[in-house]
Amino acid sequence: MATQSERSFLTQNRLVKATIDILVEQGYAALGEQRICMRAGVSRGALRHHYPQGRYDLLPNVVESLLDDEATRMASLGPLSAKERLYLMLYGLMAMPHRQVSVAILEIWMAARGDAKLARCTKSIFDDVLTRLFGHAPGQPADAEELALRCLLHGATLHRFSSDYNSETLQQSVRWMLDRLDPPPKVDELLAAWLESAVKAEPALA
C-alpha cells in the first residue's frame, strides 16, 4: 500500500526510464507505446492516464527528467561558464564512455524536425537544455570555442554507434583533441566531483 502520489510517481518514473532505454538502445523509430509499456511493466491505460497525448506528453517529460538530473549535478558544482561546462562534459565522456543519456535527447531532437507537434511541445525544454546544461546565454550567438566543443561532444556521442566503435580509442581521440585546446584551469579541480556525482546518480557506472 502506497499513497496515490507515490504510486503515481513510481509509474511515471518507470515509463520515463523505459522510454529512455528504448531510445538509447533502439532509437526513436523503434519507439511505440506498447513497447514502452511492456518494458515499464504497466498497461497502456496507465500510460494514457498519466500522458493523455501519448508521446507528446511523455517525451517532453523524458527530456526534462534527463535535463534535471544533469543540470542539478552541474549546478551543485557552483556557477560555471559555458566553456567550463563543456570541457567538463567532454572529460566526463572520456571517463565514462558508457553513459548514454545524451543519446536519448539527441534522438528526440532529431525526430522533432519531422513531427511538428513534437517540435512544438519540446521546443521550450530544448531551449532550456542550452541554458541550464550548456550554460549558453539565451539569445546570444554561441562563442566559436563553445560551439566547437558542443560539436565535438555530439560527434563523440554519435560515434558509439559506429561499427568501429571502441571506448578506449574514442577516449584517446577526444584526449588528443582536448590536448590541443586550452581548458579553463578550474576544470581540473571540478572533474573529480563531476564524475563522483555521475556515479552517485547511476551506480551502475562504477
Add this chain to the structure above:
Amino acid sequence: MATQSERSFLTQNRLVKATIDILVEQGYAALGEQRICMRAGVSRGALRHHYPQGRYDLLPNVVESLLDDEATRMASLGPLSAKERLYLMLYGLMAMPHRQVSVAILEIWMAARGDAKLARCTKSIFDDVLTRLFGHAPGQPADAEELALRCLLHGATLHRFSSDYNSETLQQSVRWMLDRLDPPPKVDELLAAWLESAVKAEPALA
C-alpha cells in the same frame, strides 16, 4: 520513348532522390513508402517493382548512391590519406554549410540499430563508407586524430538541427577548432578542386 533501362534508371533515381530529401528534411521516423512515392511522382507499384523489399532494398541503394558520388569526387583528387580526406571534408563543410548529404546517411545509420533487418542489409555498405570515403584501413583501429576529426565532422553535421544554428557561427567555430590543429599542407591546394567538384555535382550550391 525511352528504352527500358533508361526508364528504369530514371525512376530508381527519382525514388532515391526523394528518399534522400525526406531523410534530410524530416528524418527517418517520417519515412514511408507512400510519402516517397508522392514525392518521386511514381506509384507504389513502381517502387515495389524496383525494390521488392521496400526500404530494405531501397535504403542500401540510397547509401550506395550517396557514397558513390562522394567517393568518386574524392578519388578524382588522387590518392589521399584518411587525415587529408577528413580535413578536406571539414573545410568543405565550412564553405558549403547547406550541403546535407551526410545527414541522410546519419539517419539511416542511427535507425539501423533499432531494426535488425535494416542493419543486416546496410552493414557492408556502411563498412564501405569508412574505407572508400574516410580512407580508413579496414580492421585497423582508428588513429586518434582521424577519429577526433570524424567526431567533429559528425557533430558539426548534427548542429544544423539546433535551435541556435547559424551557418556563419558554425563556420567560425569549425575554423576555430581547425586553427588549433595541423592540417596536412596538401589540403590547401586540394580544397579548391574539392569545392568545385561539389558544385559541379550539385549546381544548386553555387
Add this chain to the structure above:
DNA sequence: TTAAAAACAAACGTTCCAGTCCGTATGTGC
C-alpha cells in the same frame, strides 16, 4: 507481327499502432 518480359498503376488484405472508452480497484476527503 506477335509472344514474352519488363515497367508501371492500382487495388486488396493484413497487421500494427494510436486514440478512445469503459470497467475496476485503490486510496482520499467528508
Add this chain to the structure above:
DNA sequence: GCACATACGGACTGGAACGTTTGTTTTTAA
C-alpha cells in the same frame, strides 16, 4: 462508512503502413 477522485487494466476502433496480387501499358526479341 460513504461518496468521490485517482490509478490502473483492458478492450474496441479507425487509420496508416506494409506486403501482396492483379491488371495495363510499353518495350524487347523471336
